Amino acid sequence: MSYLRSYPPRQILSVCRRWMSVRPEEGTPLTRKKITIQHLHGMKRECSPIAMLTAYDFPTARACEAHGVDITLVGDSLAQVCLGYDDTTRLTLDEMIHHCRAVARGSKSPFLVADMPFGTYQAGPEDAVHNAVRLVREGGVEAVKIEGGMEVVDTVKRLTTVGIPVMSHIGLLPQRRAMLSGYRVQGRSAEAARDLLNSALALEDAGAFAIVLEAIPHEVGNHITQRLGHAATIGIGAGWETDGQVLVWDDVMGTWGGHQPKFVRKFGDVRLEVEKGVRAYVQRVRNRSFPTPLESYDMPIGEMERFYQLTGERANRP
Ligand SMILES: Nc1nc(=O)c2c([nH]1)NC[C@@H]1CN(c3ccc(C(=O)N[C@@H](CCC(=O)O)C(=O)O)cc3)CN21
Numbered sequence: 024m025s026y027l028r029s030y031p032p033r034q035i036l037s038v039c040r041r042w043m044s045v046r047p048e049e050g051t052p053l054t055r056k057k058i059t060i061q062h063l064h065g066m067k068r069e070c071s072p073i074a075m076l077t078a079y080d081f082p083t084a085r086a087c088e089a090h091g092v093d094i095t096l097v098g099d100s101l102a103q104v105c106l107g108y109d110d111t112t113r114l115t116l117d118e119m120i121h122h123c124r125a126v127a128r129g130s131k132s133p134f135l136v137a138d139m140p141f142g143t144y145q146a147g148p149e150d151a152v153h154n155a156v157r158l159v160r161e162g163g164v165e166a167v168k169i170e171g172g173m174e175v176v177d178t179v180k181r182l183t184t185v186g187i188p189v190m191s192h193i194g195l196l197p198q199r200r201a202m203l204s205g206y207r208v209q210g211r212s213a214e215a216a217r218d219l220l221n222s223a224l225a226l227e228d229a230g231a232f233a234i235v236l237e238a239i240p241h242e243v244g245n246h247i248t249q250r251l252g253h254a255a256t257i258g259i260g261a262g263w264e265t266d267g268q269v270l271v272w273d274d275v276m277g278t279w280g281g282h283q284p285k286f287v288r289k290f291g292d293v294r295l296e297v298e299k300g301v302r303a304y305v306q307r308v309r310n311r312s313f314p315t316p317l318e319s320y321d322m323p324i325g326e327m328e329r330f331y332q333l334t335g336e337r338a339n340r341p
């Protein structure tokens with residue numbers, strides 16, 4: 024296989040102490056610099072962790088913009104968490120583009136990536152180019168993410184050759200849930216870990232600027248991160264030593280009521296706030312304590328009397 028590197032592998036040049044950020048704790052700067060691929064590669068070199076988060080609409084994109092997210096991903100998890108499908112394979116390209124357009128309108132600084140939906144790149148590199156061009160031109164994203172290892176290397180090469188940056192995604196591949204008999208941790212045997220490493224190296228050679236590592240042992244996440252030259256690793260359930268982390272918006276905010284994988288941490292409890300807000304609203308409508316006169320408009324003085332004369336109508340309620 025021409026994509027496989029011969030051993031011994033290239034030297035591991037530096038090992039970062041990755042459990043502590045080298046960036047100072049920062050508030051939200053008023054103006055943010057545009058994040059580019061060069062910037063992301065610089066962050067990998069400097070061991071400055073990359074924070075990636077999904078967004079599916081204008082307000083979530085604005086929140087990523089305002090609060091320091093480096094990469095905003097319009098993930099195909101939108102199929103489940105926004106659209107109520109039971110699987111990401113149900114999402115169409117048109118649905119994805121519709122959401123990308125909303126996210127793009129709220130996103131300036133973060134590097135903006137969209138998942139290529141299931142079926143939009145499997146038929147071959149030319150089909151993938153056609154569909155990726157739609158995501159860039161109509162959706163307004165800067166790069167595409169595609170799931171898969173060796174079998175998509177030619178597609179990654181073709182996309183990067185025509186100028187569309189590619190983020191790869193290996194390990195647990197949600198679009199293959201049926202083939203994999205469910206969402207399962209990947210790369211747990213020596214052979215499976217070797218295959219993941221070889222895929223990562225081949226995808227980097229093919230031009231991928233970053234690689235998502237999903238649900239793999241942290242040792243494998245660390246090893247692949249060390250072995251790659253410039254491509255940044257973004258982990259989701261791949262341990263603490265990858266170049267960055269990604270989570271799904273609804274998992275972070277606590278608004279997703281479905282199954283929670285082990286790698287999820289809830290950083291907000293928006294679900295509780297939503298429950299409080301909806302219940303209070305319904306109650307205040309029912310007991311007529313909403314709206315008050317201050318939340319209503321008045322007729323100018325005398326106009327209501329004129330209205331009764333004009334129409335011959337009388338008020339029914341006092
Ligand atoms: N809300 C949400 N969060 C996600 O992270 C996510 C989605 N949706 N939808 C698309 C995919 C599906 N993902 C998933 C879904 C389930 C597991 C899961 O249940 N993992 C098991 C592994 C069990 C094992 O093999 O040992 C776990 O319990 O962590 C993992 C990733 C990640 N993506």
Ligand SMILES: CC(C)C(=O)C(=O)O
Binds near residue numbers: 096097235271
């Ligand atoms: C969880 C991330 C990596 C993803 O692929 C998605 O949101 O669909």
